[in-house]
Structure formats: structure tokens, C-alpha cells
Amino acid sequence: MVSSSSRAIEIAPGIHWVGAFDSDLRSFDLILRTANGTSYNAYTVRGETGVAVIDTVKESFAGDFFARLESVCNYGEITTVVVNHLEPDHSGALPELLRRAPQAEVCLSIRAPLMLKALLRSAETMPRGFRTVTTGDSVDLGGRTLAFLHTPYLHWPDTQCTYLGELGILFSGDVFGCHFCDPRLFNDRVGDFRFSFEYYYGHIMRPFRTHVAKALDLIEPLDLSIVAPAHGPVLRHGPRDYIKRYRELATARLINEAGGEKTLLVFYLSAYGNTRRMADAVRAGAETVDGLRVSLYDLEGVEPSSFVDLIEEADGFALGSPTINGDGVKPVWDLLSSLTAIGVTGKLGAAFGSYGWSGEAVEMIEHRLRGLKFRVPVSGLKVKLAPTDAELTQCRDFGRQLAETLTRPVSLND
Amino acid sequence: MPKAKVTFADVDVTLTVPAGTRLIEVSEKVGAGITYGCREGECATCLTKVVSGAEHLAAPSVLEDQVLKDSFAPRGHRLACQAQVLGGEIVVKPA
Ligand SMILES: Cc1cc2nc3c(=O)[nH]c(=O)nc-3n(C[C@H](O)[C@H](O)[C@H](O)COP(=O)(O)O)c2cc1C
Ligand code: FES
Ligand SMILES: [Fe+2]
Ligand SMILES: [Fe+2]
Numbered sequence: 001m002v003s004s005s006s007r008a009i010e011i012a013p014g015i016h017w018v019g020a021f022d023s024d025l026r027s028f029d030l031i032l033r034t035a036n037g038t039s040y041n042a043y044t045v046r047g048e049t050g051v052a053v054i055d056t057v058k059e060s061f062a063g064d065f066f067a068r069l070e071s072v073c074n075y076g077e078i079t080t081v082v083v084n085h086l087e088p089d090h091s092g093a094l095p096e097l098l099r100r101a102p103q104a105e106v107c108l109s110i111r112a113p114l115m116l117k118a119l120l121r122s123a124e125t126m127p128r129g130f131r132t133v134t135t136g137d138s139v140d141l142g143g144r145t146l147a148f149l150h151t152p153y154l155h156w157p158d159t160q161c162t163y164l165g166e167l168g169i170l171f172s173g174d175v176f177g178c179h180f181c182d183p184r185l186f187n188d189r190v191g192d193f194r195f196s197f198e199y200y201y202g203h204i205m206r207p208f209r210t211h212v213a214k215a216l217d218l219i220e221p222l223d224l225s226i227v228a229p230a231h232g233p234v235l236r237h238g239p240r241d242y243i244k245r246y247r248e249l250a251t252a253r254l255i256n257e258a259g260g261e262k263t264l265l266v267f268y269l270s271a272y273g274n275t276r277r278m279a280d281a282v283r284a285g286a287e288t289v290d291g292l293r294v295s296l297y298d299l300e301g302v303e304p305s306s307f308v309d310l311i312e313e314a315d316g317f318a319l320g321s322p323t324i325n326g327d328g329v330k331p332v333w334d335l336l337s338s339l340t341a342i343g344v345t346g347k348l349g350a351a352f353g354s355y356g357w358s359g360e361a362v363e364m365i366e367h368r369l370r371g372l373k374f375r376v377p378v379s380g381l382k383v384k385l386a387p388t389d390a391e392l393t394q395c396r397d398f399g400r401q402l403a404e405t406l407t408r409p410v411s412l413n414d
Numbered sequence: 415m416p417k418a419k420v421t422f423a424d425v426d427v428t429l430t431v432p433a434g435t436r437l438i439e440v441s442e443k444v445g446a447g448i449t450y451g452c453r454e455g456e457c458a459t460c461l462t463k464v465v466s467g468a469e470h471l472a473a474p475s476v477l478e479d480q481v482l483k484d485s486f487a488p489r490g491h492r493l494a495c496q497a498q499v500l501g502g503e504i505v506v507k508p509a
Contacts (some may be wrong), residue, residue, distance in 0.1 A: 114485045132486050346445025375443050410444050412431050
């Protein structure tokens with residue numbers, strides 16, 4: 001039966017879900033869509049000497065949250081407020097909670113205080129009793145111990161997870177969450193929500209793949225009976241399956257296929273074949289270097305966003321575009337604006353292209369690559385109209401330099 | 415010129431750099447997980463844990479000290495956009 005009454009839901013003895021269901025939400029954070037809304041999951045943990053509240057809800061759902069909270073505790077009993085993540089969908093009711101339970105100690109990650117200050121900027125002042133916590137720190141509630149895991153950038157600098165060891169419950173924040181709204185709450189009762197779980201990972205966590213892997217190193221060894229994320233179903237049936245899935249998603253996939261070789265991708269667009277001839281020469285030059293696999297693709301061939309997967313696994317890429325009306329061509333920008341979905345820091349980037357008279361494209365692409373935190377150690381290569389033999393040699397040199405940069409250890413001069 | 419050996423523990427990369435190099439000048443090149451915001455020592459986004467060799471970093475400026483304090487940084491942490499290496503061996507990782 002579907003029920004959305006304002007009652008707390010017990011997820012384990014003394015542990016309650018006190019969040020809110022938002023079934024009308026269709027777009028989240030400007031970058032995600034939802035099929036049936038989402039939930040903002042907040043929880044309470046009751047010990048013999050205190051009650052902890054873990055996260056709150058979006059401000060407009062504060063009424064539901066406080067009603068549920070009041071059904072399981074008095075404000076005076078709250079000794080601890082854990083903030084796993086400061087994004088407003090979880091911290092929206094925090095200022096009001098602290099007004100109602102001013103005695104509570106706020107536990108947040110070592111990255112959070114400055115952000116909290118900026119979030120509260122206007123009316124509120126910082127809570128009086130707050131404590132920064134990291135892996136190894138814990139709070140004793142009397143027979144119930146909350147241990148903190150420092151898991152930054154999942155997906156903000158401040159994110160952390162909280163583990164209740166006595167019951168094997170991980171309050172994971174956005175990690176393992178999804179935008180899926182079903183008041184039946186538990187993963188074994190809501191039906192198939194995998195599409196939403198995968199979609200959430202792909203849009204929120206994927207750019208932080210290396211941080212996900214580090215968080216999993218902390219999470220995998222834990223005894224787990226329930227994973228209680230900040231959105232979507234509470235994972236009490238086979239919680240480890242979801243952790244395994246995260247590990248798969250966060251693991252580089254080319255390791256076996258590439259067999260230790262570095263990967264360089266060369267992309268190009270070409271109206272009359274000039275930039276294409278340059279691209280062929282760049283590839284040929286790069287291929288003269290051992291320990292590197294080079295692949296060449298025409299950006300006109302596929303939706304640019306399809307290449308995002310390739311770039312995520314590659315060590316570097318070179319982008320060739322002619323200058324058309326004073327700019328690079330749209331598929332180039334489409335590709336580059338799709339790269340926020342993955343982590344690219346430290347990968348090698350490079351630009352080249354043919355031009356007619358002004359030749360803006362190459363510098364503009366290099367500038368954008370640097371902005372995206374690619375390293376761009378080899379300066380871009382421009383050729384006026386049709387490349388001569390001498391210029392094709394330059395293109396081969398350019399490819400070889402890229403390859404050499406990729407296959408030797410990074411140095412300060414790169 | 416004196417050199418220093420800097421290890422970015424999260425990606426397990428070590429490189430040798432001249433004394434005076436700031437961590438920011440190399441961390442992004444090796445793909446280390448230190449994230450930057452202002453790049454000018456004001457926002458504390460680049461907060462970094464010095465695992466060992468803290469004595470081989472130039473002492474923090476008054477300003478860096480203040481920002482570390484304001485952000486409640488635990489002991490042994492520095493701003494990677496500010497911290498300059500002096501020599502020896504230094505191991506750092508993102509906070
Ligand atoms: C999914 C997501 C990713 C974000 N990534 C960044 C980021 O990389 N750098 C940053 O400075 N702020 C980031 N932010 C923070 C937003 O810029 C910040 O919350 C801002 O105040 C939102 O402004 P708005 O209220 O106009 O949407 C991110 C926020 C969200 C929701
Ligand atoms: S990046 Fe802002 S303080 Fe270092
Ligand atoms: Fe979030
Ligand atoms: Fe969230």
C-alpha cells in the first residue's frame with residue numbers, strides 16, 4: 001500500500017526515516033531529470049544517552065520533516081546533528097532544526113565549515129556547537145556509535161558518510177542514492193529502480209570516479225545490513241550489490257584491453273580534407289612511439305557525447321578543427337561541454353587545425369582545454385589552407401611530441 | 415638549484431621539482447585529486463594534508479595561516495596553491 005502520511009518509518013530498532021517525498025520534482029540541479037520525483041532522506045538514531053538526526057530535507061519540505069521527527073523524539077533529546085552533505089536539498093531545514101534543538105552538537109566534515117558559513121550567509125549565524133569530524137572520529141549515543149568516514153567530492157567537497165556499527169547501517173549521503181520517489185521506501189518493496197540508480201551515478205558521481213573508488217575502499221570492509229542514502233530507496237535487501245555496482249562503475253575499463261599501453265585519441269572535423277590530412281599525419285607521427293595506442297575518429301561520424309566514454313578511459317586526446325566564421329565548429333564545443341560528466345584533470349589535451357585567414361579555432365580550443373584542467377604541454381598547430389609536405393612533417397612531429405609526452409613521466413615543464 | 419621530491423599519495427606519483435615550486439604547479443599535471451578554487455589562497459578549496467615532510471615546505475604566510483584557521487583546518491594541513499617546497503621529500507594528499 002502506498003502511504004505518504006507524516007509518520008516516521010522505522011528502518012531498524014530505534015532507527016527512523018524522517019525525510020520527505022517530493023513526487024512533483026522533474027528536474028534536479030539543472031542536470032538531472034526524474035521520472036517520479038525524489039525523496040530527501042533524513043534519519044534519526046536513538047541511543048541510551050542521546051538522539052542523533054542525520055541530515056534534513058529541502059527547505060520547502062521542512063514541515064513533513066519536522067512532523068516526522070516529532071513523532072519519534074522531542075527536540076530536547078537531540079544531542080547530535082550530523083550533516084553528511086550541505087547541498088540545500090539536505091541542509092534546507094538545518095537552520096530551523098538548530099533553532100529548535102540549540103543544544104545539539106553539529107558534526108560535519110573538515111571541508112564543511114566554510115561552506116556552511118557561505119550557505120547561511122544572510123540571516124543565520126554559525127551554530128554554536130559544531131565539530132569537524134573525519135575518518136576515525138565517532139559519537140557515542142549510548143549503545144549506538146556513529147563513526148564518520150571522510151569521503152570528499154561525492155559530489156561536493158564537504159560530503160561524508162556516517163556508519164552505525166552496532167547495526168551495520170551506513171548513512172551514505174548522496175552516494176548510493178537516486179532520484180526515485182516511492183513511499184514504500186525499501187528497495188525490496190518499490191520495484192525496479194535500477195534505471196534511476198544508474199542515471200544518478202552517471203550524472204552526479206561519475207565526474208568523481210577516483211573519489212568514489214577511495215570512498216569504496218573505506219566502505220567495502222564494513223559489516224553492512226542496510227545502506228541508507230539521502231535520496232531514493234533504503235537499501236536493506238542485498239546492500240552489497242549496490243556497493244559492487246559502484247565499484248564496477250568506478251573502475252577503469254580499458255586496463256585489460258590496453259595492456260599497459262597509453263591511449264591517445266585524435267578527433268577531427270574537416271569540410272575540405274585539410275584538417276583531415278593533418279589528423280592523419282598527427283596519428284602517423286604518434287604511432288612511431290612505442291607503448292602508445294592511437295585511434296583516429298571523425299567527429300562528424302557520431303554524436304559527440306558518444307566519445308565521452310572513450311575520453312574517460314584515454315590518457316590524452318588531440319582535437320582538430322578548422323576555423324569557421326572565427327570559431328571552432330559546433331561539434332567540438334558540444335564534445336567539450338559533454339566532458340563535465342567525467343573527470344579529466346591531468347589528461348593530455350591538444351588542438352590543431354587548418355584555417356583560411358584568421359585561424360581562431362586552435363587557440364580557443366586550447367583555452368577551453370586548459371579551463372577543463374587538461375594539461376596542454378604541446379602548443380597547438382595551425383596550417384593555412386592546404387598543408388604542404390613540410391607542414392605535414394610538422395604535423396607528424398606534433399603527433400610524436402604528444403606521444404612522447406604521454407609515454408614518459410610527467411615533468412614540471414609539461 | 416636545490417630540488418625537492420614531492421609525492422602525491424592519492425595517485426602515487428612522485429616527481430622532482432626545483433625548490434620554490436608551489437604544489438599547485440604540479441598537482442594538476444599528475445592528475446592528483448587536489449581541487450582548486452581561487453588559486454590565490456583565499457577559498458581553502460585546495461586544502462591538502464601533509465602526510466610527511468611538512469618541515470620541507472616554506473612556513474605559511476600570515477594570510478595562509480588565517481585562512482587555515484577560518485576554515486577550521488586540522489593540524490598538518492596546508493593550502494596547495496600557496497605551499498612552496500624547499501627541498502627534501504614531501505608526501506601530500508587531498509584533505
Ligand atoms: C551538481 C552540482 C555541482 C556543482 N559543482 C560545482 C563546482 O564544480 N564548482 C563550484 O564552484 N560550485 C559547484 N556547485 C555549487 C553551485 O554553484 C552553488 O550551489 C550555487 O550557489 C548554485 O547557484 P544557483 O542557486 O543559482 O543554482 C555545484 C552544485 C551542484 C548542484
Ligand atoms: S585554491 Fe583557493 S585557497 Fe587555494
Ligand atoms: Fe548533493
Ligand atoms: Fe542530494
